[in-house]
Amino acid sequence: MRSESDLERITRQLKLTGRKDFSLCLYGPPGTGKSAYVRHLAETLDLPVVMKRASDLFDAYVGQTEKSIAKAFQEALDKGAFLVFDEADSLLGDRRYAVRNWEVSQVNEMLTWMENHPLPFACTTNLMDRLDQASLRRFTFKCHFDYLGEEQLGLAFERFFGMSATVGQLEGLIGLTPGDFALVDKKARIIGCEEDQNLLIDLLKQELAAKEHRPGRQMGFSRD
Structure with missing residues (x-):
């Protein structure tokens, strides 16, 4: 992941203080x-961890999603x-922008x-701009996750593939994520090219070419 905020510091301080009364909004591609x-x-x-996908909570009957x-x-x-x-x-x-009563009531339930x-x-969320404004005030930390920068690309290449690559070799690959590296690693192991550096780079280029979006803002956090 790419972070200009000090997520390690946040993690360390929360561990040190033992505080549990906090929340996070993690947003980005x-x-x-x-x-x-x-x-x-x-x-x-x-x-x-209790992980819930929004799609798991939706119900066709009024009031059941709440x-x-x-x-x-x-x-x-x-x-x-x-x-x-x-x-x-x-x-x-x-x-x-709600057009149905239940769209309002489910947000109200969440906010409460x-x-x-x-x-x-x-x-x-991948769509920070769609969140209700009142919800933003309820997040202690709002952290933006972005695509990997030049330095992070080299670190990711070494972490996922166990070999180093120069900045020059990875030039033009801005727009990739750790998820892309994980996918290429899986693909390379299936087709048996996990030790072929040039082919690994080609596979990363293919993932980048398939993307519809390009990098946005840098990642950071704010505390309200």
Whole structure:
């Protein structure tokens, strides 16, 4: 993952203080390490993880999605767990653009629980701009995850493939994520080219070419 914020410091301080009354909004392109970081944080704090995808909570019947949201928070309380909502933009959509009553009520349910939940929770999203404005005030930390920079590309290449590559060899690959490296590593092992540096670089280039988006802003965090 790429970070200009000191996520290690955040993790270290939370471990040191033992505080549980905090929350995070982790946002940025897919594959940039949002879920990996929150799992690392939970492990550091010695907390189990309750992971919920928005698609798992939706129900066709009116009022049932709100009940599923409440059950998710209650499950985290019962287990003393770190609660994580993936695809959070689907649960916290901006109410200004709601066209159905249930779209408002499910956001209200989320906001109420977020305000009063005493344990850590995190929301991950690829679509930060779609979140309801009131939800942003309820996140202690808002962390933007971005594509890997030049230095991070070299580190990722060594970590995933066990060999080094120069900046020149990796030139033009800005736009990749740790998820892309993991995918290429899996592909290379299947086709038996995990030790062919040139082919690994070619496979990374293919992943980059397949992307529809290019790098956005740099990653950072703010504390409200």
